[in-house]
Structures are given as structure tokens and as C-alpha cells.
Amino acid sequence: MNSFFKKSPLSLFLSLFISKVGDSAYEVIFILLVLELTDNYFFTGLVYFFRFIPFLFFGPIGGWLADNFSLKKNMILSEFVRLLASLFVFITYITGTAHIIVLIFAAICTTIGRSIFQPSFQAAIPRMFSINELTKANSIAQIIEETASVIGPLVCSVLLFLANKSAVLIFDFFTYFISIILLFNLMNLNSSKNKPFNFIKIYRETASYLKYISTENNNLFITLVGSSFAILFTGAILRFLIPAFVLSVGGEESFVSYIFSLIAVGTIVGGLLYSKIILNVTSLKLMVFWLLYGVILFVMPLIAGLYLKLLLVLAFVLGFIGAFVDISLVSAIQLYSRHEDFGNSFGTFSTLANSAEAVSGFIAGLFALVGLVSSFLAMSALIISTGMIGVIKIKKNKDITPLNTTVDDDH
Secondary structure, three states: OHHHHOHHHHHHHHHHHHHHHHHHHHHHHHHHHHHHHHOOHHHHHHHHHHHHHHHHHHHHHHHHHHHHOOHHHHHHHHHHHHHHHHHHHHHHHHOOOOOHHHHHHHHHHHHHHHHHHHHHHHHHHHHHOOHHHHHHHHHHHHHHHHHHHHHHHHHHHHHHHHOOHHHHHHHHHHHHHHHHHHHOOOOOOOOOOOOOOOHHHHHHHHHHHHHHHHHHOHHHHHHHHHHHHHHHHHHHHHHHHHHHHHHHOOOOHHHHHHHHHHHHHHHHHHHHHHHHHOOOOOHHHHHHHHHHHHHHHHHHHHHHHHOOOHHHHHHHHHHHHHHHHHHHHHHHHHHHOOHHHHHHHHHHHHHHHHHHHHHHHHHHHHHHOOOHHHHHHHHHHHHHHHHHHHHHHHHHOOOOOOOOOOOOOOO
16 A cells, blocks of 8 residues: 555656546636537537547557557646647637637647547556556546546536636646646656557457357447447537536526536546446446436436426436446456457547547537437437447347456346
């Protein structure tokens, strides 16, 4: 346990916490800024399309940097890029020169920063802790992220109530600034590798692996592809449709922050109770959780028509079910993959999921041209359909026992 209180691990976790608080506050204020500047739901979806596109290119680059360069320098570079993006938006906003192009540029820079930070952070933990401490270290990192996800929107709500959007932006700037100072306290985490980066080869390997598991490991294929399809419709609902819908029915900007805070609280509670409720993980259970997640989303705009504040209850439930989705997804990928294919499985899912995130905002923008409520209901129904199709396909096929554990029969 003493390892956790050493200078480098403590600095790493504090940096993660402070940076994530800023990220979570920025997530809320960003969509509010987009809606304020565009007043057009199609363009709002377009901004999110451009926001996640860089993941396709910089996701693999982030992993390569983590393997071939100093992890400490990578994380500092990431925070510095995001600091500049936040400062840029702040300056243009207070000077009245903010424009949709400014937000797109800032969104791209923020995404690039995230693409660099996460692989280096994940690679730093095994360098700082012994094998026996890894599980505890990863658990602490997850708890820190979820706790920060609660605090960020709450800080955003308070700042919006006491001041305005520019106060949230300057708060975000200082979280990255403090994070950079903390990261300078890390030990030097230099890489011993120096392999050339081959972007085309990475995508060829991804396509080949997908083709392989589609015939040899159906449950893993459904886990990866089914979840990616669900994310295709989920991403835009969480980041765009929920805030836009709440504002359209008369909700305050601070109310949007409360919703995201309760989603995060629900996620924490769900994460704490998951192992006590779910004893064995299978791809079938994962798709059932996706189905339930879609049902909660489908009900949200209908309930809001009766009493807006009921959305707060549903937000908590959504976060709770979301934790079951997240944990089951990671566990299913681990359980149905061969040990030597862990990297391939998670790399393939990362590519598919980030591609879905990129397209998600664009699709939501097209749906929103018809109307926010219809868009909300249609995309929620597609999540439900994805879950149902996954359940049916798994039921039709002989259930594959996970390669790395023994599970009970779900049927």
C-alpha cells in the first residue's frame, strides 16, 4: 500500500482527478456553447462529428507514442494541448469572436489531447506498481474518474449559477495547468522501444481480426460489433440530445449539469454493486443490459413531458445500468478473447467505438432536423433493437464458454 503514497503514483492520480474534473465540466459547457452559437441541431451534430473524427487517426498514434516515447512527456503534451484549446475558446468567447469554426477546432485539439493521454496513463500504471498491486491501482483510477465525473458537472452548475460560461472555461484552463505541474513530479518513464509507426498496417490487422472472430468466435464478434452499434446511437444522445432536449422544454443550463452529475453518481453506485449482483459475465447479459439502457433512454423524453424533474431519477437509473454495460463490456472482451489476442480485441473495439462516436453526432443532427423528441425516441429505439438482435443471435448460436473463465448457462 505504501506504493500508492509515493511521489509519482500520488502525482499521477491527482493529475487524473483534477484533469477529469475539468474534462467533465467542459463536456457540459461545450454543448451549451455549441447550442448558443449555432441554434441549429444539425450543425450541433456536425460539431460532434468533427470532434470525434480525430480518434480514428490519433487513437493508434496515442498507443504508438505510449510504446515508443516518454510517458511523462506524452501526458504533459496532452494536457498542454487541451489547455491551449480551452484558453482559445475562453478568449474568443469573452471577446465576442466565438464561432462554430472555433469550437470545431477546439474540439479537434481536445480529442487529440485525449488520444495521447489515455494510452500513456494506462501504460504508466504497470511501470509504477507491482503485479500484485495492479488490480488495486486500476480500481483506484476508475473510482477517481467516476468521482471526478460527478464533481465536474456540479462545479459547472455552481459556476453557471454564480457567474457565467466564461467562468467554467477559465476553471477548465486551470485544471489542466495544475495537472501539468503535478505531472512534472513524475519519475522519468522512458520507453526502451523505438519501432516505426505504420498506420495502414494497424487497420489491416483490425480488418483481418474482425473477419477471423466473425467465423471463429461469434460471441466476441457480437460483443464488439453489437456494442459499437449501440454506441453509435448512444453517444449523440448523451452528449447532444439530452442537453438540447432539456433546454428546449424550458430546463435551465444548471439542470443539465445536475442530470450529468446524477448519471455519474448512478455509475458509481452501479460499479460498487455490480460484483454483488452479477456473478458471471456473458455476451448475452451484455446485450440485455444494452437493451435495458435503450429502454431507459426511450422513456426519458416521455416522462419529461409529464414532470421534468423526474429526469433526475431516470438519470441516476441510466448511470446505474450504464455501469453494468461498461463493466460487462470490458469483462466480456477479456473473457471471450484468447490471452494473446487481448490487444487485438481491445484495439479493434477502440477503433469501432470511436468510429461510431464520430458518426453518432452527425446522425443525431440529421434526425434532429425532424424534431428533437422524434430524434431522441428513434435513436433510443435503435439501441433497443441492437440489444434485441444481439440477444436473438446469441440464443440462436450455441453459447461459447468464455475462454478465460467458467460461466453458468444463461438460458
